[in-house]
Amino acid sequence: MTKQKLEIVLAGPRGFCAGVDRAILIVEEALKKFGAPVYVRHEIVHNRYVVESLENKGAIFVDELDECPTDRPVVFSAHGVPKSVPEAAEKRQMIYLDATCPLVSKVHRGAERHFEKGRHIILIGHAGHPEVIGTMGQLNDGAMTLVETVEDVEKLDFPEDQELAYATQTTLSVDETKDILEALQAKFPQLQGPKREDICYATTNRQAAMKAVAEDVDLAFIIGAPNSSNSKRLVDVAKQAGDIPAYLIQRVSEIDWSWLDGIDKLGISAGASAPEILVEEVIEACREKFDLTVFHKVTAEENIEFKLPRLLKD
Incomplete structure (x- = not known):
């Protein structure tokens, strides 16, 4: 057959x-x-x-x-x-x-510096996410206000003389964050921000790569966990950029193979906490079922390394 x-x-x-x-x-x-x-x-x-x-x-x-x-x-x-x-x-x-x-730690230090200068910090992020809990926990209760949407920005009310700054969770949608930030800057012209974007290089690069792939495929699989913010954002990016169905899966066992009926091109990416072995697992399962050809679309190269804590070097 x-x-x-x-x-x-x-x-x-x-x-x-x-x-x-x-x-x-x-x-x-x-x-x-x-x-x-x-x-x-x-x-x-x-x-x-x-x-x-x-x-x-x-x-x-x-x-x-x-x-x-x-x-x-x-x-x-x-x-x-x-x-x-x-x-x-x-x-x-x-x-x-x-x-x-270290890129999350950079957000922490930036928030501390703004706080020391008397500024109230508006944090763009998702309520309940561990990164947001950690960032808000760097300062006293009430020192930060969390916003998740443009609608949240519209509800904000600060005195005219209140000095303000913003920070963001590192794993957000680049496009959605841009809209929220524009709303904040329009409402609060005095708003101060980080010298460099808080959304990390890896999140930005993976979203840009997924956009490029989504424009050229019929369906996308994102390999990642349901509690992974950056993985969920990749699903959103695929759906919006390619106007295609996109599914978040943890392992190959979660694939409903009927999703691929009539599909010629499948895009695959993986969240920043998903190991490559899980990507290979999906490819091999597809190879068993289909006459498969694999292409790579690379939009950026990464060679960043972070140092280990000193305690592990001693």
């Missing part, structure tokens, strides 16, 4: 970014240095395959610090944590390693 022809167009860049690479390596190196178990507060990155792989090596994932014994090291996730978390670890005299992405 003749197989249906299918072209896969792989978006590049895709998958792991430098911050995710660093966070996973911190857990792995901590296991080598201290032995198992090493505790990790929250998912180190939003991907079950990664979490389960680290669990198999001896990592124990917990929701809160008080679930960790004081005689074992604990790692804080790549999304960042409120200041109260390392303070509590120090109070308990724990060994801790902060795997916060």
Whole structure:
């Protein structure tokens, strides 16, 4: 029986970014240095395959610090944590390693500088996301106001003499954030911002690559977790840029193969916390079912690396 022809167009860049690479390596190196178990507060990155792989090596994932014994090291996730978390670890005299992405830490430091200058910070982000909780937890309660939409901006009310600044979650939709920021700047001309864009290079690059792919395919798969902000934004980008169906899947087992009935070209990308092995898994499953050709569409090259904490170098 003749197989249906299918072209896969792989978006590049895709998958792991430098911050995710660093966070996973911190857990792995901590296991080598201290032995198992090493505790990790929250998912180190939003991907079950990664979490389960680290669990198999001896990592124990917990929701809160008080679930960790004081005689074992604990790692804080790549999304960042409120200041109260390392303070509590120090109070308990724990060994801790902060795997916060350096680009998230940059947002934290920027917010602190604006606060020191007397500015109220408007944070563009998604309520309840660990990164937003961590960023808002860098300052006193009430020092930041969170907005998620242009409609939220319209509801804001500050005194005319209030000095204001903004910051953003690093994994947002570039286009949606642009609209929110334009609304903020129109309403508050005195608004100060970061010297450089808060949305990280990896998020920006993956969205640009997905836009380029979406214009040339009939359907898209984004490999990533349902709680991964940057992965969900890639789905949105694919739908908007290509006017095509787009599905977020964690593993090949979640594919409904009827989605591919009559499809000639399939675009594939992966969120910044999804390992390449999951992309390969999908490609191989497609190869079994279709007469497959694979193309690459690369819109940027990435060679960024972040240093490990000093404790792991000693």
